[in-house]
Amino acid sequence: MTITQDSSAPLIVVVGITGNQGGSVVNALAESSKPYRIRGLTRDVNKPAAQEFAAKGVEVVAVSLTSDNATGAREAFNGADITFVVTNYWEHLDVNREVAEVKMLIDQAKTVGVKLFIWSGLESIIKVSKGKYPNVHHFNGKGEITEYGRHSGIPFVNVQSGWYASNFAKLDGMKPKKQADGSFVLALPVGPQTLLPVLDTPHDYGLFVQEAIESPEFGAGSEVLTSGEDITVGDMVSQLAEITGKKITFARIGDEEFLAATGLPRSVALEVLESLKYHEEWGYYAGKTTDASRRHLARPTRTWADFVKSTNWSSILA
Ligand SMILES: NC(=O)c1ccc[n+]([C@@H]2O[C@H](COP(=O)([O-])OP(=O)(O)OC[C@H]3O[C@@H](n4cnc5c(N)ncnc54)[C@H](OP(=O)(O)O)[C@@H]3O)[C@@H](O)[C@H]2O)c1
Numbered sequence: 642m643t644i645t646q647d648s649s650a651p652l653i654v655v656v657g658i659t660g661n662q663g664g665s666v667v668n669a670l671a672e673s674s675k676p677y678r679i680r681g682l683t684r685d686v687n688k689p690a691a692q693e694f695a696a697k698g699v700e701v702v703a704v705s706l707t708s709d710n711a712t713g714a715r716e717a718f719n720g721a722d723i724t725f726v727v728t729n730y731w732e733h734l735d736v737n738r739e740v741a742e743v744k745m746l747i748d749q750a751k752t753v754g755v756k757l758f759i760w761s762g763l764e765s766i767i768k769v770s771k772g773k774y775p776n777v778h779h780f781n782g783k784g785e786i787t788e789y790g791r792h793s794g795i796p797f798v799n800v801q802s803g804w805y806a807s808n809f810a811k812l813d814g815m816k817p818k819k820q821a822d823g824s825f826v827l828a829l830p831v832g833p834q835t836l837l838p839v840l841d842t843p844h845d846y847g848l849f850v851q852e853a854i855e856s857p858e859f860g861a862g863s864e865v866l867t868s869g870e871d872i873t874v875g876d877m878v879s880q881l882a883e884i885t886g887k888k889i890t891f892a893r894i895g896d897e898e899f900l901a902a903t904g905l906p907r908s909v910a911l912e913v914l915e916s917l918k919y920h921e922e923w924g925y926y927a928g929k930t931t932d933a934s935r936r937h938l939a940r941p942t943r944t945w946a947d948f949v950k951s952t953n954w955s956s957i958l959a
């Protein structure tokens with residue numbers, strides 16, 4: 642642990658320390674050989690994750706970063722050299738709210754003189770697909786925010802998050818489903834050759850933020866594309882079967898069948914469906930490769946197989 646209180650060390654303000662990405666950022670910076678002061682933000686300082694970080698020397702601050710709370714955001718960012726910002730679209734499903742909140746945060750960070758604004762963005766699928774897939778709001782909104790940040794004048798870096806490996810263990814539409822004969826099928830509305838930048842997010846996302854801060858090849862104006870490894874969904878299913886010793890096969894299913902299987906309201910399920918089809922046709926990162934972004938990491942990332950081995954599948958594959 643090199644979290645310091647020494648005022649000569651840069652102050653990094655991290656949004657969402659109780660979550661997957663923000664928690665990973667704090668852990669990576671704490672393990673860096675460089676010293677950092679870390680201020681971690683949450684709406685609830687009593688959450689166990691917040692308390693654990695406080696015990697490790699993180700200054701934990703309560704704030705709700707809604708667009709009507711510019712004053713709260715400015716206070717939370719005050720004195721920061723670097724800010725890391727992630728949103729949680731899935732908590733409210735309101736893209737206008739997501740965009741308004743981060744625009745406000747960019748403006749406030751600029752006001753207090755932040756020297757590097759690190760943003761967890763995603764591609765605008767409506768733009769890349771030229772309107773073919775218009776409904777993936779959790780990507781499109783993040784793309785709009787990235788453009789705003791790039792034009793805002795603040796030193797800005799976009800550290801895009803890869804595909805969470807945990808999606809295949811947690812989401813109803815993606816988990817392997819038990820068949821009448823006792824085997825399992827992982828069914829998606831895309832072909833087995835669909836390539837995904839799979840990331841064990843809590844374990845590894847922060848490494849890429851650390852790289853954006855510490856590696857001279859990245860920093861302001863750059864983009865970091867995170868991935869533990871790029872692997873096809875077909876290969877993921879074969880490896881899952883091999884490692885767990887269960888009979889699991891991949892199946893391509895129709896769009897309507899997939900929409901129903903997600904268990905989500907139709908408009909939300911449509912986001913997931915269109916995002917998968919976009920990944921198949923254009924690639925998650927719109928055809929950009931992740932190699933350069935993996936070159937200066939402080940330690941190796943987990944592969945899909947590593948993630949499978951470190952996950953308890955007993956209730957999922959029961
Ligand atoms: N699933 C995927 O494959 C995937 C891939 C790429 C990107 N993403 C994106 O990842 C994002 C979620 O990131 P995550 O996994 O780190 O989320 P998470 O684990 O659910 O954590 C969200 C964090 O944001 C904080 N937060 C939310 N609203 C806040 C507010 N109004 N004020 C202050 N803090 C707030 C929460 O803090 P408190 O609750 O403690 O206040 C929490 O720490 C989503 O936007 C999603 O689109 C997902």
Ligand SMILES: *[C@@H]1O[C@H](CO)[C@@H](O)[C@H](O)[C@H]1NC(C)=O
Binds near residue numbers: 709717
């Ligand atoms: C704004 O943030 C402050 C912390 O700086 C907090 O006390 C307050 O409740 C927040 N206000 C709103 C409207 O969320």
